Amino acid sequence: MHVHPKRFYVTVFVALLVFTAVTTAAAYVDLGRMNTVVALAIAVCKATLVVLFFMHLKEQTGMTRVVILAALLWLAVLIGITSSDVFTRGWSERGRPWQQSTVAPVSYSNPSP
Amino acid sequence: MSAEAHHDAALVAHQFDDFEQQKNADSLGMWLFLATEVLFFGGLFCGYSLYRNLYFEAFTAGSHLIKVGYGAFYTALLICSSLTMALGVRAAQLRKQMSLNVYLVLTLIMGAAFVFIKLRYEWYGDYLEHLVPGVNFAPRGEALEVISRFHATVPHVALFFIFYFCMTGVHALHMVVGVGLLATLLIKNKLGELTKGNYNWVEIVGLYWHFVDIVWIFLFPLLYLIGGRY
Amino acid sequence: MSTVALETPTLPEVHYLNADYGWRSWLFTTDHKRIAWLYLFAITGFFAVGGLMATLMRLNLVEPSGLLMEPASYNKLFTAHGLIMIFFFLAPSIPTVLGNFLIPLMIGARDVAFPKLNLLSWYIFMLAGGVFLFSIIRGGVDTGWTLYTPLSSTYANTNVLSATMGIFISGFSSILTGLNFMVTINKMRAPGMTWMRLPLFIWAMYATSVIFILAMPVIAITLALIALERIFHVGIFDPALGGDPILFQHLFWFFGHPEVYILILPSLGVVSELVAAGCRKRIFGYSFVAFSSVSIAAISFMVWGHHMFLTGQSVYAGLVFSALSFAVAIPSAVKVFNWTATMHKASISYDAPMLYAIGFIGLFTIGGLTGLFLASMGTDIHLHDTYFVVAHFHYVMVGGAIMGFMGGMHLWWPKMTGKMYPEVWARMSCLIIFLGFNLTFGPQFILGYMGMPRRYAVYPPEFQVLNVMSSAGASILAVGYLLPLLYFTWSIFKGPVAGPNPWGAKGLEWTVASPPPTENFAETPIVTEEAYAYGTEEAHVG
Numbered sequence: 001m002h003v004h005p006k007r008f009y010v011t012v013f014v015a016l017l018v019f020t021a022v023t024t025a026a027a028y029v030d031l032g033r034m035n036t037v038v039a040l041a042i043a044v045c046k047a048t049l050v051v052l053f054f055m056h057l058k059e060q061t062g063m064t065r066v067v068i069l070a071a072l073l074w075l076a077v078l079i080g081i082t083s084s085d086v087f088t089r090g091w092s093e094r095g096r097p098w099q100q101s102t103v104a105p106v107s108y109s110n111p112s113p
Numbered sequence: 114m115s116a117e118a119h120h121d122a123a124l125v126a127h128q129f130d131d132f133e134q135q136k137n138a139d140s141l142g143m144w145l146f147l148a149t150e151v152l153f154f155g156g157l158f159c160g161y162s163l164y165r166n167l168y169f170e171a172f173t174a175g176s177h178l179i180k181v182g183y184g185a186f187y188t189a190l191l192i193c194s195s196l197t198m199a200l201g202v203r204a205a206q207l208r209k210q211m212s213l214n215v216y217l218v219l220t221l222i223m224g225a226a227f228v229f230i231k232l233r234y235e236w237y238g239d240y241l242e243h244l245v246p247g248v249n250f251a252p253r254g255e256a257l258e259v260i261s262r263f264h265a266t267v268p269h270v271a272l273f274f275i276f277y278f279c280m281t282g283v284h285a286l287h288m289v290v291g292v293g294l295l296a297t298l299l300i301k302n303k304l305g306e307l308t309k310g311n312y313n314w315v316e317i318v319g320l321y322w323h324f325v326d327i328v329w330i331f332l333f334p335l336l337y338l339i340g341g342r343y
Numbered sequence: 344m345s346t347v348a349l350e351t352p353t354l355p356e357v358h359y360l361n362a363d364y365g366w367r368s369w370l371f372t373t374d375h376k377r378i379a380w381l382y383l384f385a386i387t388g389f390f391a392v393g394g395l396m397a398t399l400m401r402l403n404l405v406e407p408s409g410l411l412m413e414p415a416s417y418n419k420l421f422t423a424h425g426l427i428m429i430f431f432f433l434a435p436s437i438p439t440v441l442g443n444f445l446i447p448l449m450i451g452a453r454d455v456a457f458p459k460l461n462l463l464s465w466y467i468f469m470l471a472g473g474v475f476l477f478s479i480i481r482g483g484v485d486t487g488w489t490l491y492t493p494l495s496s497t498y499a500n501t502n503v504l505s506a507t508m509g510i511f512i513s514g515f516s517s518i519l520t521g522l523n524f525m526v527t528i529n530k531m532r533a534p535g536m537t538w539m540r541l542p543l544f545i546w547a548m549y550a551t552s553v554i555f556i557l558a559m560p561v562i563a564i565t566l567a568l569i570a571l572e573r574i575f576h577v578g579i580f581d582p583a584l585g586g587d588p589i590l591f592q593h594l595f596w597f598f599g600h601p602e603v604y605i606l607i608l609p610s611l612g613v614v615s616e617l618v619a620a621g622c623r624k625r626i627f628g629y630s631f632v633a634f635s636s637v638s639i640a641a642i643s644f645m646v647w648g649h650h651m652f653l654t655g656q657s658v659y660a661g662l663v664f665s666a667l668s669f670a671v672a673i674p675s676a677v678k679v680f681n682w683t684a685t686m687h688k689a690s691i692s693y694d695a696p697m698l699y700a701i702g703f704i705g706l707f708t709i710g711g712l713t714g715l716f717l718a719s720m721g722t723d724i725h726l727h728d729t730y731f732v733v734a735h736f737h738y739v740m741v742g743g744a745i746m747g748f749m750g751g752m753h754l755w756w757p758k759m760t761g762k763m764y765p766e767v768w769a770r771m772s773c774l775i776i777f778l779g780f781n782l783t784f785g786p787q788f789i790l791g792y793m794g795m796p797r798r799y800a801v802y803p804p805e806f807q808v809l810n811v812m813s814s815a816g817a818s819i820l821a822v823g824y825l826l827p828l829l830y831f832t833w834s835i836f837k838g839p840v841a842g843p844n845p846w847g848a849k850g851l852e853w854t855v856a857s858p859p860p861t862e863n864f865a866e867t868p869i870v871t872e873e874a875y876a877y878g879t880e881e882a883h884v885g
Contacts, residue, residue, distance in 0.1 A: 029341070046327075050330070051323075085657045127453065128455065142523075142526045149557075
């Protein structure tokens, strides 16, 4: 594997520190909902830098990329589909938001009490 | 490529045909392990994302009860340790035993410092403020003010703190394991095993270390910067 | 069209079993073949314990008022039965025994990628088993194998912590095994062994390993969260804090459903090998069967909500889960159709391995089709938590997975030991297992349809006849499982020598001696033909 000069790593390191400073500073600015988006976007950038350069992904085989993608994709499936349950429960008569429920529980076998 | 041009056959384990195959196998093995770690932390991130969306005010309040200073400091510390780790891998590639030693020691110190400061100062501070669920969770004074300022309820803030301690705790456990791995590398390096051209061990411990750093890169904004600090 | 060997086969002088002696050579071995034996002994022991639980359960159910025990004890029995059979018998069975033994041989490698890690996996497995058995001895767990909150996290006064710790530890053993197999198959195939020349068993094991990697960590963190809740009495599933107990079920079943595919996929791979060897014919639609393993693994991760239709889960999420659950049946069906097509106009030899394969195809089909009733939300309302579910999963797990495992053990026994098992006894056992199994679980479909709930120690008297039939069947099944234990052991000492290829089968594992030498291949083979290349040259029995 190709040996990188020290300043290669130091450059990435400086970039990471800059990103950290930006994300911390941005938290003190009122961006409304965008605060979260910005923070996560910066985190993704930092993670990408670490993976590509510190973890040498650029020089790895295609299999490695598949592994990373699969892990992230499956995490997305876990969070996505679970959320699809929790956040669509309120869409139907029977599934009013359970944590604020004021509706009497409906039984499946006798829908109209 | 000159550093790796000549490889002792003794460096290649019997099940492998050549050095290249062994290196690729070791690397893929660690990446697969990291994939399992993504899903391991992922369970926590799943629960976190659900409850954060359900109880945003409580999570914002909870986030304001922990100190951004600690979070930013840890992030910078881990990024530094990632640099020294990457430089350590480079030193192993170049077969520089002394340099490798220095970088391993630096990385280890930073990792140990992370865990020590977290436990001794941040967590102990949270304990003194009665913010540890299951132990003494009973926010008072200024903490209660913050909670009511964001229109949150105490039980939901307790939920935030469970995630805070769980996620940073599991992360800290991984750091401890990482420190252990670095100590093992230091011993191996002392015996001269890491600079004979087979730097696989350093590379894969490096992969693990960078991964733990990446987890923290996400934990920082997700726990310390919820809802902004304006 | 096979030429019979002219002289009776003899055992090789030196092979992996006699290459080294003493307990140290076994407990510190890194030879994948020896590690397979270590696992075989372990899982047989666990099967006995799990089987004992089942025996007590079925005995209890002979009487409507419960013959042997109170519900509190019965709850502990079925929980232990489930946890042991799933985590300590079925999940390890084919991967750690047949997978460990065969994967390097089938791909032309000298060992797996990480032999020492392989041994560590076994030690971790034994530790896990020890911790779990400790929890059983202390009085067991009564939450059901699914460990639902808030019972498991808050209200249960049984040994949830030690039991979950045992399962947690076993998960790491599985992860390391899956990791080892994936790297081995990716990086250590012999020259010429391209992906599309691999035996279908390898495809199935690869898909299973993917599931190990992606699913097991989630159960690990979930169990850790239960443990946390039990220790600190506060947790994320606690409604008092705004927590959602259903979140536990999401996390559990995200692992739990792929887990059952971990249990069946290896068996599906074995059956492909059994059918190919028994018909001496290339599996029809090789690439379809290969890709079906991968698609089963992929889709299996998106159907978990079908275990949660009655929990108050969103109907819309339920719709998606239901549709995908129907979809996951398709690749399984593809396999069944392809095996059947392979058998069409083939010259079939009805030895024990083939009998197990045929039994598998029939019983797995029944199990799979009955799963569709459960995948459909409307019918699931009536069938959920009844004996219909119990019958469904036992048809796939026992009629499917275990029969595949038994078939594989018979096919590769001569390779593993160099000795042949007694064919008459083997066929008889297969028949006894088949009959006993159907008598045990067939009536349970009817019981479930009629409304008998699962996990109940007592039941209304009108269900007694079917329950007694089921228990009678269980006793026959037990005999069927005991016989192989006896004749396999006998064959090691008194069985005829088998020779390298008693079946005249294709595959790299049949080109080496039986038992193979420690290093598998004296020279790395170079692969030039497709998998199951029967009919291209004389494959001789020898």
